[in-house]
Amino acid sequence: MSPSAAVQTAHSHPEQAEIRIEQVLQALGDPVRLQIVRALALATDGLACGAVPLPVTNSTRTHHMRILREAGVVTMRAEGTRRISTLRRADLDTLYPGLLDAVLDAPH
Amino acid sequence: MSPSAAVQTAHSHPEQAEIRIEQVLQALGDPVRLQIVRALALATDGLACGAVPLPVTNSTRTHHMRILREAGVVTMRAEGTRRISTLRRADLDTLYPGLLDAVLDAPH
DNA sequence: ACCGTACTACGACAATGGTCGAAGTACGAC
DNA sequence: GTCGTACTTCGACCATTGTCGTAGTACGGT
Numbered sequence: 001m002s003p004s005a006a007v008q009t010a011h012s013h014p015e016q017a018e019i020r021i022e023q024v025l026q027a028l029g030d031p032v033r034l035q036i037v038r039a040l041a042l043a044t045d046g047l048a049c050g051a052v053p054l055p056v057t058n059s060t061r062t063h064h065m066r067i068l069r070e071a072g073v074v075t076m077r078a079e080g081t082r083r084i085s086t087l088r089r090a091d092l093d094t095l096y097p098g099l100l101d102a103v104l105d106a107p108h
Numbered sequence: 109m110s111p112s113a114a115v116q117t118a119h120s121h122p123e124q125a126e127i128r129i130e131q132v133l134q135a136l137g138d139p140v141r142l143q144i145v146r147a148l149a150l151a152t153d154g155l156a157c158g159a160v161p162l163p164v165t166n167s168t169r170t171h172h173m174r175i176l177r178e179a180g181v182v183t184m185r186a187e188g189t190r191r192i193s194t195l196r197r198a199d200l201d202t203l204y205p206g207l208l209d210a211v212l213d214a215p216h
Numbered sequence: 217a218c219c220g221t222a223c224t225a226c227g228a229c230a231a232t233g234g235t236c237g238a239a240g241t242a243c244g245a246c
Numbered sequence: 247g248t249c250g251t252a253c254t255t256c257g258a259c260c261a262t263t264g265t266c267g268t269a270g271t272a273c274g275g276t
Contacts, residue, residue: 021214029134081222098206106129189252
């Protein structure tokens with residue numbers, strides 16, 4: 001195995017201080033991603049990307065997870081072959097109190 | 109004067125029930141539009157589109173105002189040659205309590 | 217070792233979106 | 247009426263974005 005074999009599984013996450021409101025809003029502004037976030041909100045201990053039923057292919061799913069991760073909305077950790085995603089509730093509630101709750105409580 | 113001469117000044121606004129959260133979030137997710145919304149939040153009695161200093165041309169300004177209006181974030185009324193825009197605070201607070209405040213209080 | 221599952225990376229594509237300039241409309245002032 | 251101001255509309259442009267298929271990597275099972 002090459003030394004760089006584990007690079008792929010290491011995802012970059014923004015620090016709390018690096019999270020920007022426009023990026024968060026834009027990330028939440030897509031129907032597919034909002035569906036993902038709503039599903040993650042119900043699973044307090046995280047959820048595998050593939051566990052959310054979505055009308056898109058796997059590669060598109062990965063793309064949306066990346067947007068959410070890079071915006072600072074979710075964290076991802078490897079667990080076997082799964083990537084468990086979790087909502088960054090604490091960080092978002094600290095930076096933008098009420099934002100996440102308002103979005104999650106919104107009628108859909 | 110033709111009968112349809114006043115069409116241009118009549119802008120369409122979505123009813124409160126027609127406002128969709130994804131559209132609102134996407135509208136707020138643009139830096140220029142967020143700047144507009146922040147300016148409007150300070151002027152309770154509305155503001156002319158051109159009164160907000162923006163690094164874009166007039167046509168782009170109009171474009172952004174249209175996005176905000178069609179998303180249900182602002183209302184516009186004609187007042188002479190000016191178009192006075194107002195934040196739809198009541199509607200947004202009713203539909204998504206805490207959302208607008210969270211966005212406006214966000215660090216920038 | 218082999219295979220299947222879970223996900224990622226890359227390239228391509230069409231659609232969307234932000235930007236502009238030019239032309240046009242509405243209103244007020246003169 | 248003419249002129250200037252404020253804004254809109256239209257078409258064009260380029261960058262971004264959501265989508266996909268294909269190929270690839272990592273891990274667990276057998």
